[in-house]
Amino acid sequence: MSDSARHVALSAAMERMAPPGIRLGCRLIREGDEALLLPEEASALRARRPAARRASGAARALARHLLKNEGMADAIIGRSATGAPLWPPGVIGSLAHDDEMAVAAIARAADVPSVGIDVEPADPLPDDITALVFHDGDAVGGVEPMLSGRTLFSAKEAVYKAVHPLDGEILGYEHIRVDFARGRAVTTTGHGIRLFFCLHPRVVVLAVSTEDQPSSIL
The missing domain is CATH 3.90.470 (Ribosomal Protein L22; Chain A)
Known part of the structure; x- marks a missing residue:
C-alpha cells in the first residue's frame, strides 16, 4: 500500500470512529516537517531529537488544520512542563505519533471534559x-x-x-x-x-x- 493509500485508509477509519463533537485527523510524517513548527513551538521543542521535532511538527500542523476548520486559525500549540500540548483557550485536544504517522484529536472544552x-x-x-x-x-x-x-x-x-x-x-x-x-x-x-x-x-x-x-x- 502506498503512503497516499495508507493515509486515505486511516483517515477514513478515524472518521468512522469519531464520536460527535470530536474532530480527528492523521498526517504522514515527512522529511522537513520540523519546519512546520511555529517559532514559539520550536523554541519549546529545541532540546528534542530531530525525529521528535519532525513528528511534533507534523502533529501540530495537523492539529492547526483541524482548529482552522473550527474557525481558529494560526493557533499556537505549546508544550507544558510535563510535555503535554498546550491548547488555545476553550479547546481540549491530544496529539500522538509513531515512526510514520501523526494523529490529533480536538474538541470544544464546553462539550468534552478531556480527550486522549x-x-x-x-x-x-x-x-x-x-x-x-x-x-x-x-x-x-x-x-x-x-x-x-x-x-x-x-x-x-x-x-x-x-x-x-x-x-x-x-x-x-x-x-x-x-x-x-x-x-x-x-x-x-x-x-x-x-x-x-x-x-x-x-x-x-x-x-x-x-x-x-x-x-x-x-
Whole structure:
C-alpha cells in the first residue's frame, strides 16, 4: 500500500470512529516537517531529537488544520512542563505519533471534559511488554487476538493522556482497566472513559473522559 493509500485508509477509519463533537485527523510524517513548527513551538521543542521535532511538527500542523476548520486559525500549540500540548483557550485536544504517522484529536472544552489519543503500528506487541500492560480485570475480547496486546497498550496510553490533565495523577498500566467489548475504561483514581478505536491500517485509540461514575470493571 502506498503512503497516499495508507493515509486515505486511516483517515477514513478515524472518521468512522469519531464520536460527535470530536474532530480527528492523521498526517504522514515527512522529511522537513520540523519546519512546520511555529517559532514559539520550536523554541519549546529545541532540546528534542530531530525525529521528535519532525513528528511534533507534523502533529501540530495537523492539529492547526483541524482548529482552522473550527474557525481558529494560526493557533499556537505549546508544550507544558510535563510535555503535554498546550491548547488555545476553550479547546481540549491530544496529539500522538509513531515512526510514520501523526494523529490529533480536538474538541470544544464546553462539550468534552478531556480527550486522549494514541497511534501504533498494526503489529503484535512483544510478549514481554504485553505482560507489563495486561492486568487482572482487563477484557480484550472483541479485538483481533494478534492485536489485542497492541490495542490494550494504545488504549492505556490514550486513557492516561485523557485523565492526567484532569487531576495531575501519575498512573501506571495497573491503574487502568479496559473493556473493549463495552468500549469503556476506568481508573483507580475514579475516572470513567469511553473508548473508540480502529485496528487497520494502524491501531488508533481515542479515549474520551466522561462525567459518569466509573463502572464496576475495576
